[in-house]
Amino acid sequence: MTTQIIRKIAFQGEPGAFSHQAIKRWFSDFTPTPYPTFEAAFAAVRDGECELGMIPVENSVAGRVTDVHHLLPNSGLKIIGERFLPIEMILMGVPETELANIRVAASHTMALLQCRKALKELNITAEVFHDTAGAARALSETRELDRGVIAPEPAAELYGLKILRRHMEDARNNTTRFLILTTEDRVVEPELGIDCMTSFIFRVKNIPASLYKALGGFATNGVNMTKLESYIENGVFASTVFYCDVEGRPTEGGLKQALEEINFFAVDVEILGTYPLDPFRNSEGQR
Secondary structure (H helix, E strand, O other): OOOOOOOEEEEEOOOOOHHHHHHHHHOOOOEEEEEOOHHHHHHHHHOOOOOEEEEEEEEOOOEEOHHHHHHOOOOOEEEEEEEEEEOOOEEEEOOOOOHHHOOEEEEOHHHHHOOHHHHHHOOOEEEEOOOHHHHHHHHHHHOOOOEEEEEOHHHHHHHOOEEEEOOOOOOOOOEEEEEEEEEHHHOOOOOOOOOEEEEEEEEEOOOOOHHHHHHHHHHHOOOOEEEEEEEEEOOEEEEEEEEEEEEOOOOOHHHHHHHHHHOOOEEEEEEEEEEEOOHHHHOHHHO
């Protein structure tokens, strides 16, 4: 008798959340494993409780998921993939209510930011909850007629709620980018010939024009930088970290040269991962 190996993938939130939806779409052979916080999901992967993590990093309307940028460095985890999930925000309530009754809608901060215009038009007050699906579960327990939630469609069926309005998102091309994380010892280098992205962080030296000079090598070596963001570390304004996504492999061509040059003007350069470029970047959805 053979023992079936259960492969688990961690996500932040509750069953029915967008991360859960992304896992069902791309990792159907894994068991989705929910954790209440990003920290807990990261720890589950790092400690071997889960083989992978599916973590949202940014949304095309609401911007970056801040916590993730702080957790990735020094986490012991590496990025091995990216996925882009088109997002439909749905307003739902208990079966006994109607849209006209709703005065408050609860959801995760990122979801509420993506629905600001629609909520204003409906004169509905936004209320922050720790998770989209968690808000749906809570409403299924309280059964309040004047309250709704904004969540993914699967949450309506899962928690017995009624869909009151579809497409609450302010932009129809609303998309969330997810990163796939694993421990360093599980990283497999992408095959040659596959277009890759590389994510890394760095700090600049305290000298004039250091950021300009640090980034100059990417321009002169023809490297396409798709993302550059800064964030304050440990609440100290003098400690700024820069997060970058670039096309290419750090061991080849222009990116190899650019990363060699950045070390003259930056410190603590850390490669967070090199992984296949998701075809969505070049699809019609990106235009």
